[in-house]
Amino acid sequence: MLQVRVVQGRRVAVMRFATVAFAQSDLTIWYVAIVLPILILATIVTIWGNQITGKAGEHWASEELRKLPQSEYRLLNDLVLKDSTGLHQIDHVVVSVYGIYVVETKNYTGTIYGDSKYSEWFMYLGKNKRKIHSPLRQNYGHIQCLKELLGLEDSVFISIVCFANRTKFKVKTHFDREFVVHTNDLKSAVLDHPQCMGLDMNAVADRLESLNIIDKAVRHEHIRDLQNTYSGKL
Template identity: 35%
Template sequence: MGLFYTLFLLLLLVLLARWIKSKEAEWIGSYGEYKVRKAIKKIESTLSGKYNAFHNLYIPKQDGSTSQIDHIILSDQGLFVIETKNYSSWIFGDETSKYWTQVIYKRKEKFLNPILQNKGHIKALRGWLGEEFAHIPIHSVVVFLPRAKFKSNAHFAHAYVVYPKQLKQVLEQHQTKVIDRETKQRLAQKLETVLVKDKTQEKEMKKRHIQAVRTKQKQTEQHIQQNRCPKCGGVLIVRKGKYGTFKGCNNYPKCKFTKSIG
């Protein structure tokens, strides 16, 4: 009986450890979004009426999927689309690389370039807003928590990469009013329609979003296996480059899709 009880407890501990591991990335991400939301709320309260913030938006895309945006700040100077990253240790990356690198002691882990990630969010937002709001400036902002130490000396021409305490400074760099009151109200009303209102809706939207992402990834893999470009439908050709062998689209330079081999 004692042996059975011990084995049962061990099994429970293993299952609990696996469950915690499966939720770890989600919890870390949620904490990062909470810290940035707190910083934004402080800016809103300090400069009352100047900035309006919207959090956790799911923007519909033409293919039926959604683009999840952490935060959007609406001001007279345009929209600020904010992507939050809660990484620790050293961060290396530039504006054009597909992946950035997190270095923890001697261990290196790659993650998707957040500038390119936010570029995709902004593209989806532009498409959803349509011609009515095509003239509105949209600024890309990537916020890392202070646990991350950015080690690259790269210059970012199309995005701000900052810590939460620098967010106010980014907003105040833009002083020229480009949106009138009526347009701002219509824009705010439209953004309200894609806000997640409660936990139940958030859970359902997140589930749909993840399913759509996985479906798209599967389709991309199938296209690559068939030597068909998932981006434009062209033919993928095996080429040799500076960093090894890869598959590239025959429509290059119009289409720059590549997939490394091996």
């Protein structure tokens, strides 16, 4: 009788082990099939989400700027230029006989509060609040780069920050060559603010196109540098 009980006990143990192994196998399959793809997707969204959203905002702004009269305005998108301080990525530059319009686009959701005097602004989304780097301060750096490369004075440049139409903002500016607008108002912001007369539009635009860095490795390196510098504040 003792031997029978031992054998039966071993059978029960083997059955329990097989049941546990089968359950673990099911759990592994479920993890690989469902959980792992979700984790991978979440990682991709975290890393690339801001860039994808940013590119969408740049596209809408570009479409609005394309409505400008081509005989008087030349649009240059996504320039990467190098000056004595390093690399600068500029979303849009509109070169005209009336001035050079430098546009920084931000495709944010929520409400933005800022002042052109300060380097940090605030973005509110519901009860959540976070600091962002001032787009006007960012654009100031772009204009300094263009001044150096083109040998032109401040007076020909106009700084425009363009927020997505859904973005609410309360921003105080202090200079007559700084504007903060929605995408729908971007074309008017350019047309309504001539800054000079007689600028050689084609010569300036051709110069910038010749200086534009198209090497993908250099561009990706610049994006990584920005992410490291501002750590989610762009």
